Amino acid sequence: MKSHYLAATAAACLTLSMTQGAQAEDLTLCWAAWDPANALVELSKEFEAQSGHKMTFEFVPWTNFADRMLNELNSGGKLCDLMIGDSQWIGAGAESGHYIKLNDFFDANGISMSDFVPATVTGYSEWPKGTPNYWALPAFGDVVGWTYRKDWFARPEIQAAFKEKTGRDLTPPATFAELKEVAEFFQGREIDGKTVYGASIYTERGSEGITMGVMDVLYSFGFKYDNPDKPYDMEGFVNSPGAVEGLEFYKALYDCCTPPGASNSYMGEGIDAYKSGQVALQMNFAFTWPGFEVDPNVGGGKTGYLVNPAGPTGERFAQLGGQGISVVSYSEKQDAALEYIKWFAQPEVQQKWWSMGGFSALRSVVEDPAFAASQPYAQTYLDSMAIVKDFWAEPAYASLLQASQKRFHDYVVAGEGTAKEALDGLVQDWTEVFQDEGKL
C-alpha cells in the first residue's frame, strides 16, 4: 500500500513538473497602445496565475500601429506570439500566412463562432469574407458612433435659442441633416464664457483617420464598395450619386462646424476636443466612451451616446472598428498562445472583460438582459454593432487605404476638385490596385 502511495505521489509530482515545464512560456501579445490594452494587461494577470505563462505586452500608438505591426508580420518577425490586429488586416494575415487558421482549434475546444456577434465574426475572423474560415477570435468589438453634450442640450436657454433658430426642439440628431443643423447651431456659440464649436470629426491624413470618418458617413448615403453581383466592379457604386452627396456632406460638415485647426484629427484629438469642452458633438470609436463616463468634465451623466445618424434615404450604417486576436504563424510558442485564446474565449472572462472596459463580442455577454443597463453607452454599442460595415479587408488593404486617404483629404480638407472627381479618382486608384493584385 505504502509503495503504491509513494509511486502515485512520485507520478503526480513528475506529471506536475512536466506540465509546468511544458507550460512555462513567455508570451508576447501585440496590440495598439490605448485604454483597452491597459485593461487587458489587468485581465491577463488571471491567465498568468492559472497557466503559469508570463505575459509580455507590446503596445504601439495608433498612428504607428499598422505601420509597425504590418512590418513585423511582413518580415516574419517573432516578436509577437499573439496579435490583436485591425479588422482590415485579416485578408493579408490569412493569404500571406501571417496568422494560423483556427478552425481545428475552435472545433477541438468547443469554441463556436455562432456564440459571437455575427458582425464581429465577419469583420474580425473570416477570410474570405462570408466563408467559415477563421483566423482570429473576436476580441474587441468597436464601432464609430457619436457623443454629445447632454448637459448642454438640457439647458433651457440653449433649447430656446435652438428652437428660435431652427423652429424645432433641440434633440439628439437622428439624421445627418439634423446633426449638421445642431453642429451649425453650436459653432462659435458662447457657453460658460467659452467659445465652443459644433463637432469633432476624423480628418487625419497620415494613417487611416479621414477614411474611417468619411466611410462612416458615406455608407448611409448609399456608398457601396463594389457591385454585389460582380466583385471589384466599382464604377457606379463607389462613385454613385449618393456617395458623391455623402462626401459633399462630410466636407460641408468639416467647413462649417469643426474647431479651428482640426485638419488632422483622429481619435486622440477627438477625445481632447470633447473632454476639454470644445465641441458639442464628437465622432469617435466606442472604445472612447468608458473614458468619458469617468471624466470630471464630461462624465457623470453629462454625455449622451448616439448611434450613427441615418442618411437622406433613411439608410443607417456605421464604420466597424475593433479587432480579433490571432496566433502569429512565426511564433515558436503557438501552443501557449492558443491556450491564451482558449482562456480568453470563456464566458466568465468575457464578462469580466466587459466590466473592465473591454468591448466583448460574446453574445452571452451582450445579449444578457442586464447588459443594456450595465453602462450608459451599452445600448448604443449594441445598436451600433447591428449596423456595421467595414473597409476593404483585402491583402492590398494598405494600398487601398492610402488611395482613399489621399483622395478624401485632398477634397475635404484641402478643397481640391469636386466630390465626384475625388470618388472617380478613387475608383481609378482602387482599380489599379486590384489590377496589380491580379484580381481584375
Add this chain to the structure above:
Amino acid sequence: MADTPIDRLARATPSSLARRVRGLSDRAIAWVFVTPTILLLLAINIFPLIWTVRLSFTNFAANKPNAEVKWVGLRNYTRILTDPDIWQTMQATAHFLFWTLLFQVVIGFSLAWLINRKFRGNDLLTTLIVLPMMLSPAVVGNFWTFLYEPQIGLFNYAVEFFTGIPASSFSMLGSVTLAPWSIVIADTWMWTPFVMLICLAGLRSIPDYIYEAAEVDRASKWRQFWTMTVPMVLPFLMLAVLFRGIENFKMFDLVVQLTGGGPGSTTLLTSIELKREAFEKWRTGYSSAYAIILFVTVFGLASIYVKALNKVKER
C-alpha cells in the same frame, strides 16, 4: 636604446609571418588595410544600390516573398514620370527646398555676421542660438504643432499681436496656402543655427590684416563687405547650402510630425511619398524606381554644385 612598443611587436611576430610580410610591397600592405573597408562599402552601399536598380525593373513586393517576380522593363519609371501626383510631391519638395535654403542662408549669415563681434555674453548667445539644432526633429515637430495651434498656440497669438488678425481665424497646419510655409518656418527655426555656425567659421577665418589694409586704402564698410567678406565666406556658405540641400531633399520626420503630408497633399514631400510606397503599400519594385530617380536627381544636382563650389574655392 629604449625598448619601444614597435620593437616589442616586431619581436612578438612569429618569424614565419614576419618573413611573409617582409615580402609584401608597400602597395600590397596598403591593400591589406584598405580591403576590409572596401568590402564593407560594397556590402552596405554598392550592392544594395545595384540590387535596387535591378528591383526597379520588376514588380517585386517585399511583403510577398513567394509571389512570382516579373520583369516589367521601364514600366515603373514611366508610371512615376507620368504620374501627376509624383510631380506634385516634387513641386512641394522644390518649394520647401528653395525657401528653407534661402531663409537659412540669409538669416544664418546675418546672425553669424552680427555675432562675429566681441561683446559681453557672446558665447552664451551663440550657445542659445544653436540650441534648436540640438533637438530631435520629432520633438521640434511636436513643439511647433502646439505653437501653430489656432486656439492656444503662441505663434498665432504673436501674429494676432502684431497684425490684428484673430488667432483662431487661421490654421497654419490646416490651410492649403499656409501649411507649406509652416514647415518652412519650423525647419528654418531648427537649422538656421547650423548655417550660422558654418558662416561664423568662415568669417573667423578671414585674417584681420586684410580689413586693416582695406581701412588704410579707405575702403568703405559696404565695399569691404561685398568685395572681401562675402567672397571669402562664399565657399563656406556654399558648403552649408550643399549640406542643408541634401538634408532637406530627404526631409521626413519633421514634416510627418507637423502635417503628415497634408492638408491634402500640399506638404507631401518625396521622401514621405517614397516611404508610403515602399513600406506601407509594399510596392518594392515601384518604390525602387522612385528611389533611383531621386538618387540620380540628387547626385546630378550635387555633382554640378560641387564643381561650382570648387571653382569658387579656386578663385
